Amino acid sequence: MLTSIQTFGKNFLRCGLVGWCMEIFYTAMNSLRRRDYKLTGITSLWMFPIYGCAALIAPISRLLKKRPLWLRGLTYMSMIFSGEFLSGYLLQKHSMCPWDYYKSRFHIGRVIRLDYAPLWFITGLLFERLLSPQKALSSNALPKN
Secondary structure, eight states, X not given: OHHHHHHHHHHHHHHHXXXXXXHHHHHHHHHHHTTOTXXXXXXXXXXXXXXXXXXXXXXXXXXXXXXXXXXXXXXXXXXXXXXHHHHHHHHHHTTOOSOOOTTSXXXXXXXXXGGGHHHHHHHHHHXXXXXXXXXXXXXXXXXXX
């Protein structure tokens, strides 16, 4: 039990950091559209635990490992949309939501954008890969002298 909690904790930290980095990169690349060549990326401290929750993909991915890529991607995308909606709604209620999608015609409740579906599909598969257990080196895998 303790090792599964430790594993979840490590995965939570890993997903939080990777999510932060992806968001900083994405927002920096978005500045190119505005011809802002400083390429400043932005995020919020609130995003770390939100991205950290992607650690929940690990147990789901074990259940879906034999399923087709499109089904796994849709499942993760749905999980991400649900997490984004729930966290955005709760943060918005307290005037602390770091994002507001009111300008997009594809927003729902100003906290999710349906046009981000392909991004969340790919992001979910990226997190699946990040969270997949690494193959341990066995003594047979090492070259013999």
